[in-house]
Amino acid sequence: MESAPPTGSAKPRARRGRPPEPGLAQRRRLQLIESACAVFTERGYEAASISDVAKHAGVGQGTVYRYFESKRTLLDHVLDHSVERMLEAVRSGATRARAESLEEFIEQVRAIAERLFTLTQESPELLKLVLVEASAIDEELKARLLGLENTLSAMMASYLNHGVRAGWLREDLDTEMVAHGMNAMIVPGFLLALRGEATPERRARYVDVLVSFVVFGVRGPGAAR
């Protein structure tokens, strides 16, 4: 809040404290969210405290409370932040240019898989926090995450509808339902990363096999009925 301007002096005195720096508040918020990401994933949400977050960010606890009213509010922002990264990974693979053939579709699915894999490997603990731990914290968070899964599926479904209309995806494909199945394909990579087995070779094979699984099912591209 602004204090009343000083009166009675010839020249306005410099305000106390740090001069306002453009964008500082936003940068500080982001910095705190990133620290919270780090602390929550390292210590677990339950065990982590605001003072841990403050220490990690190198600020006082008061500063954290100036931006976020509670640990739970911080978690909301950590989720938004992480989810945005996941959505970005999918979007940048899928919607930049609409696939116009099965071959292009396969390339895009592969690009999405690669990106999600990278994200999973960079921060498996963060994904664990977002995908698993958060849902256990309260009903509101669980509902939010389920809603998000729906949004992601709807995005995928509209993308798949195009392929059905164009004739390179099967005409009887239940795109709305299958989109959820596509989301499920993040699970194997996630498990691989959590088990600490995601070597470059394993990863490359996983992407190959799972892309083929998504496109052709277990019977593979060859066997036409």
Place this chain on the structure above:
Amino acid sequence: MTDRIATRKRELVEAAYKVFCTKGYRTSGVADIVRETGVSHGTFYNYYDSKRHILDDVLDYAVESIIEGVVGEDQPNEATSLDELAGQFRAMLDRLLTLVDEKPGLVQFTMLDTPAIDDELVQRLLTLISSFGVLTTAYLDNGVRRGFLPADLDTKTAGEGLLSLMMYSVVPTLRGPIVEPERTRHIDALVGFAFNGMAARR
């Protein structure tokens, strides 16, 4: 371990499983478990140190009974054609969803609450999931051996794909029970996805 001890432990584990699924792990205590079995606190502590201690056994028991319930009659080496295998997968999905209908807290307990507790449990859960993955792989190995699945299929990875679909199939139940006609549509879509993928066949 004598039979009597094993039986008593089993009773406690089954009771704890029921309590954790209905009341939630965080909000339930040893008192709820002993109330469920009718034994005294002292008896509980003869076998387990704490709620967290019994949880290890409860988780093993939960996953074992889920696998047993889901597999049912459909053994991995039985299918002789792709259609039969798809039928097995369909039946397994159906049984999994029925299991969840009967014990609505099951998904929340195994997939969400447990891994949130500590890292040791995450590792334990990963091991249990892996043993489930070995099983789904066995169904695909059977198909390759009998020649109705491609010889070059990476059954281990594809098996994890199948398993992931199964695990994911129960996610919508966190919102509430899946009822007909959505239930059949849900199963149809997942079976079609696993066996035919998405591409149009030319």
